Amino acid sequence: xxxxxxxILCALLICGTACAAFAEETKIVFCVNIQPQLPLEFWQSxxxxxxxxxxxxxxxxxxxxxxxxxxxxxxxxxxxxxxFPDIMVMQNPADFVPSGALLAFDEGDLDYLADPNxxxxxxxxxxxxxxxxxxxxxYNKDMFAANGIEVPQTWQALVDASETLLAAGxxxxxxxxxxxxxxxxxxxxxxxxxxxxxxxxxxAKRNADEVKFNNPDLVKAMEKYQTICTKYCGxxxxxxxxxxxxxxFFTGKAAMLPIGSWVNAEVAKAEQxxxxxWFPIPGDEDANVVSVFxxxxxxxxxxxxxxxxxxxxxxxxxxDKELYGEFLKxxxxxxxxxxxxEYEMIPLRKNMEEQIANMTEVEGFESMxxxxxxxxxxxxxxxxxxxQNIAIGADVASELDAFDEEWEIAKEAIDDxx
Amino acid sequence: xxxxKLHDTLLVxxxxxxxxxxxxxxxxxxxxxxxxxWDGISKNYKLIGLKxxxxxxxxxxxxxALKVTLIITVITVLIYNVLGVLLAVLLNRKRRACAFxxxxxxxxxxxxxxxxxxxxxYIMQTDGGVINTVLGVFGIAPYDFYATPLRTIVMISVIIAxxxxxxxxxxYVATLNTIPTELMEAAEVDxxxxxxxxxxxxxxxxxxxxxxxxxxxxxxxxxxxxxxxVITGGGPGGATQTITLLSxxxxxxxxxxxxxxxIILVLFVMILIVSAIQLSITKRREVKY
Amino acid sequence: MSVKRNRLPREGIxxxxxxxxxxxxxxPLYIAVSNSFKSYGDIIKSxxxxxxxxxxxxxxxxxxxxxxxxxxxxxxxxxxxxxxxLIFISSSAAYVITRRNNKACKFLYAYALIxxxxxxxxxxxxxxxxLSMLHLMYKPTGLLMFYGGAYFSTTIFLxxxxxxxxxxxxxxxxxxxxxSTIGIFFKIIFPLLxxxxxxxxxxxxxxxxxDFLNPMYILxxxxxxxxxxxxxNAIGAYTSQWNLVFANVIxxxxxxxxxxxxxxxxxxxxxxxxxxxx
Numbered sequence: 013x014x015x016x017x018x019x020i021l022c023a024l025l026i027c028g029t030a031c032a033a034f035a036e037e038t039k040i041v042f043c044v045n046i047q048p049q050l051p052l053e054f055w056q057s058x059x060x061x062x063x064x065x066x067x068x069x070x071x072x073x074x075x076x077x078x079x080x081x082x083x084x085x086x087x088x089x090x091x092x093x094x095x096f097p098d099i100m101v102m103q104n105p106a107d108f109v110p111s112g113a114l115l116a117f118d119e120g121d122l123d124y125l126a127d128p129n130x131x132x133x134x135x136x137x138x139x140x141x142x143x144x145x146x147x148x149x150x151y152n153k154d155m156f157a158a159n160g161i162e163v164p165q166t167w168q169a170l171v172d173a174s175e176t177l178l179a180a181g182x183x184x185x186x187x188x189x190x191x192x193x194x195x196x197x198x199x200x201x202x203x204x205x206x207x208x209x210x211x212x213x214x215x216a217k218r219n220a221d222e223v224k225f226n227n228p229d230l231v232k233a234m235e236k237y238q239t240i241c242t243k244y245c246g247x248x249x250x251x252x253x254x255x256x257x258x259x260x261f262f263t264g265k266a267a268m269l270p271i272g273s274w275v276n277a278e279v280a281k282a283e284q285x286x287x288x289x290w291f292p293i294p295g296d297e298d299a300n301v302v303s304v305f306x307x308x309x310x311x312x313x314x315x316x317x318x319x320x321x322x323x324x325x326x327x328x329x330x331x332d333k334e335l336y337g338e339f340l341k342x343x344x345x346x347x348x349x350x351x352x353x354e355y356e357m358i359p360l361r362k363n364m365e366e367q368i369a370n371m372t373e374v375e376g377f378e379s380m381x382x383x384x385x386x387x388x389x390x391x392x393x394x395x396x397x398x399x400q401n402i403a404i405g406a407d408v409a410s411e412l413d414a415f416d417e418e419w420e421i422a423k424e425a426i427d428d429x430x
Numbered sequence: 431x432x433x434x435k436l437h438d439t440l441l442v443x444x445x446x447x448x449x450x451x452x453x454x455x456x457x458x459x460x461x462x463x464x465x466x467x468w469d470g471i472s473k474n475y476k477l478i479g480l481k482x483x484x485x486x487x488x489x490x491x492x493x494x495a496l497k498v499t500l501i502i503t504v505i506t507v508l509i510y511n512v513l514g515v516l517l518a519v520l521l522n523r524k525r526r527a528c529a530f531x532x533x534x535x536x537x538x539x540x541x542x543x544x545x546x547x548x549x550x551x552y553i554m555q556t557d558g559g560v561i562n563t564v565l566g567v568f569g570i571a572p573y574d575f576y577a578t579p580l581r582t583i584v585m586i587s588v589i590i591a592x593x594x595x596x597x598x599x600x601x602y603v604a605t606l607n608t609i610p611t612e613l614m615e616a617a618e619v620d621x622x623x624x625x626x627x628x629x630x631x632x633x634x635x636x637x638x639x640x641x642x643x644x645x646x647x648x649x650x651x652x653x654x655x656x657x658x659x660v661i662t663g664g665g666p667g668g669a670t671q672t673i674t675l676l677s678x679x680x681x682x683x684x685x686x687x688x689x690x691x692x693i694i695l696v697l698f699v700m701i702l703i704v705s706a707i708q709l710s711i712t713k714r715r716e717v718k719y
Numbered sequence: 720m721s722v723k724r725n726r727l728p729r730e731g732i733x734x735x736x737x738x739x740x741x742x743x744x745x746x747p748l749y750i751a752v753s754n755s756f757k758s759y760g761d762i763i764k765s766x767x768x769x770x771x772x773x774x775x776x777x778x779x780x781x782x783x784x785x786x787x788x789x790x791x792x793x794x795x796x797x798x799x800x801x802x803x804x805l806i807f808i809s810s811s812a813a814y815v816i817t818r819r820n821n822k823a824c825k826f827l828y829a830y831a832l833i834x835x836x837x838x839x840x841x842x843x844x845x846x847x848x849x850l851s852m853l854h855l856m857y858k859p860t861g862l863l864m865f866y867g868g869a870y871f872s873t874t875i876f877l878x879x880x881x882x883x884x885x886x887x888x889x890x891x892x893x894x895x896x897x898x899s900t901i902g903i904f905f906k907i908i909f910p911l912l913x914x915x916x917x918x919x920x921x922x923x924x925x926x927x928x929x930d931f932l933n934p935m936y937i938l939x940x941x942x943x944x945x946x947x948x949x950x951x952n953a954i955g956a957y958t959s960q961w962n963l964v965f966a967n968v969i970x971x972x973x974x975x976x977x978x979x980x981x982x983x984x985x986x987x988x989x990x991x992x993x994x995x996x997x
Contacts, residue, residue, distance in 0.1 A: 088682050248576060400668075433894075459845040550747065603987070
């Protein structure tokens with residue numbers, strides 16, 4: 013009896029110290045994506061500007077603590093522990109929508125966006141898409157010229173160009189697996205040209221189980237990807253980080269860098285002593301397809317106490333042109349608002365815009381949006397596992413079979429939960 | 431003798447209460463989830479019996495993670511205990527140089543694994559890392575520590591051992607100090623050689639230390655997370671993933687908390703079995719003096 | 720006599736080898752320390768050399784990029800209070816369970832050791848659930864409680880081993896003289912535990928000071944960061960500015976290295992008398 017009494021006593025003591033009253037004030041927590049070009053200070057400046065305009069609101073910035081914890085991973089932890097933010101940068105709503113974590117925007121909320129419907133899930137919009145990025149190949153114009161190489165218009169021409177560079181003792185591509193995600197961009201490019209260009213809504217068909225990952229088009233795309241990785245990326249692809257990839261390319265140790273348009277921000281620093289060009293990954297016949305990422309934007313947590321304040325904050329973000337322009341400029345992005353936002357662009361960025369003007373745009377394979385999006389978890393499988401295995405020489409068909417098996421598991425999990 | 435029950439309870443209760451609330455209950459929750467299909471974020475989940483475990487034992491990733499974990503465990507356990515005992519015996523002299531060497535080995539132990547992983551990532555870089563710069567000076571081609579998963583795992587194991595050796599060395603030195611010096615002197619007078627003395631006297635008498643150290647090092651190896659996380663993140667393609675890394679990945683990236691918990695449960699049982707076996711082997715060899 | 724003459728050069732060689740070994744072992748730390756005093760350009764040019772043009776810029780920048788003083792403050796508060804809590808709860812519990820030779824105490828000992836088998840990352844998320852139920856999230860108190868649970872097993876293990884080596888006759892005679900159990904523990908036993916407490920302070924101090932994942936989630940970003948979390952934040956993994964990385968690394972590590980160097984003697988004697996004899 014005494015034992016029980018003292019146990020209760022201790023429990024009371026602990027609880028007593030714990031219960032502190034919460035002060036009532038309009039406070040919203042904003043979870044951001046901290047990157048080299050968009051450091052904490054940038055996001056803090058958004059919060060400061062908003063707080064200056066709306067003095068009765070307090071905006072608190074939180075962010076993934078390191079690149080070892082990806083943003084979605086961090087957000088899942090916050091959700092699992094009842095600390096989900098009010099507003100957040102969202103990259104893969106498909107992982108969060110099934111559990112009811114996100115608030116759907118009402119019709120008309122996002123009228124200031126050029127395409128408020130992009131990436132709707134079951135007819136509802138959960139993300140205010142704030143940027144458009146394209147993926148393709150940055151190349152060293154001086155090296156190409158010195159070796160008599162033209163911008164490749166077909167897959168075969170790309171292989172020939174790589175062979176020429178190799179023969180001249182130059183590493184054709186700069187690519188590394190160590191950070192886990194950059195190699196996925198090259199795989200996305202091939203999936204775009206060889207699969208999605210034929211069928212932009214292939215993703216929805218895969219989700220309905222009408223098609224398989226192991227199909228001739230994707231096999232072809234992944235075999236091309238494997239060719240580049242195993243033959244033209246130097247000898248230590250597994251040990252190279254993203255930063256080292258950039259270093260290799262910008263110091264002239266490799267001729268091509270297959271990555272996203274955000275690298276324009278590096279080009280803009282003008283630290284390289286050569287001219288940088290850009291081309292999209294060519295298909296078998298021509299180079300007419302470009303993969304576009306529109307998966308990232310701002311979302312509102314379903315449990316927020318202040319949905320209207322959150323919507324107002326998002327509106328503020330897009331309509332404060334100086335702020336939004338600053339955001340776009342950081343990575344030389346493409347704006348998504350109805351009124352195009354002007355900012356200081358580097359020539360290469362303008363050149364990209366001209367090049368893609370007449371091209372077929374498909375969504376980035378791993379980050380297709382809305383009903384085309386991969387089932388929860390599959391994007392991680394694609395970047396952390398499949399594209400890495402293929403890059404180090406695994407059999408393409410059996411890797412795609414394994415991906416199909418992973419799909420079954422993910423599907424079963426969703427059906428079980430329903 | 432009859433002791434005051436209230437006083438005993440007051441001394442024992444606070445610790446056990448905190449331990450129960452913040453260790454045992456969370457652990458119990460983890461075990462419970464292993465029988466559910468919880469995705470880690472939804473409010474609903476269902477009990478699905480042994481399904482997670484059936485899937486686990488058919489999962490190639492799990493076997494690979496098991497292999498990686500065992501390699502790390504074997505290498506680190508060997509370094510900790512073989513090198514630990516040898517260093518303890520060699521450095522256990524009253525000399526400044528030996529005291530300095532002992533402190534030197536312990537210093538990395540107080541550093542955080544994150545710090546250690548950062549330092550070594552720099553040293554082991556293929557491009558511009560310290561080791562390859564040195565090799566370059568002698569005209570040797572750079573050595574790629576990331577070329578094969580096995581090589582990377584061995585490298586990480588050595589880094590872990592470098593980081594942790596100090597604690598094991600200190601425990602061994604402490605054990606050595608408990609051996610009565612008369613015993614050694616008597617053996618020396620009897621004409622036993624250094625090697626004979628080591629195997630016949632020192633080693634058997636160090637068994638208590640070996641028991642503790644082998645359990646600590648074994649459990650540490652099986653639980654390995656930090657160093658691998660910072661150095662490779664488990665890549666390429668999950669080839670260097672340990673069991674804890676796999677379980678965290680399944681929970682936070684694949685939304686499979688139930689499955690992830692099942693992995694942990696299996697790991698827990700493994701550590702339990704290994705410790706029990708070890709305890710029974712080494713305890714039998716301990717000698718009283 | 721001849722034996723002694725023979726020994727002198729051998730001892731010299733032995734000492735030289737020990738020092739050589741120590742220097743090789745510390746080489747990675749030399750790299751970190753020396754490079755933290757170089758500019759980025761100098762690191763690329765000569766990663767191995769001593770800094771020819773030593774600079775404090777890296778440390779200045781590290782100070783600017785994060786509020787180091789407040790980071791140290793939080794770390795110090797968390798580490799000191801957690802270690803104190805652990806020492807109190809586990810030494811008292813260990814005393815009772817080693818001295819009372821009954822089934823309940825044997826069970827309590829085994830029960831306490833369960834925690835040694837558990838990888839810390841595993842209990843984090845469920846712990847956060849219990850913490851938020853008790854309204855302890857985002858508070859140093861919450862982190863304190865978490866550490867109390869997480870390292871209880873290890874400290875119990877240390878203390879039980881040590882207390883076993885203290886003759887029971889000591890406290891039994893005090894008990895017969897009419898002293899209370901709590902009185903005996905605090906007046907007689909606890910002071911005798913000093914070497915073991917030193918061991919616990921070092922081990923727990925370094926684990927808690929260096930911990931990264933738990934404070935990150937439990938403190939969140941509202942109640943301040945610890946130095947390890949803060950520094951990790953500042954480093955990020957995007958940077959290959961090794962000069963700054965090393966400066967941060969050193970700022971985060973040196974207090975704990977100093978703590979160890981100061982308490983080295985007690986730490987060793989605690990281990991000698993304690994765990995290994997148990």
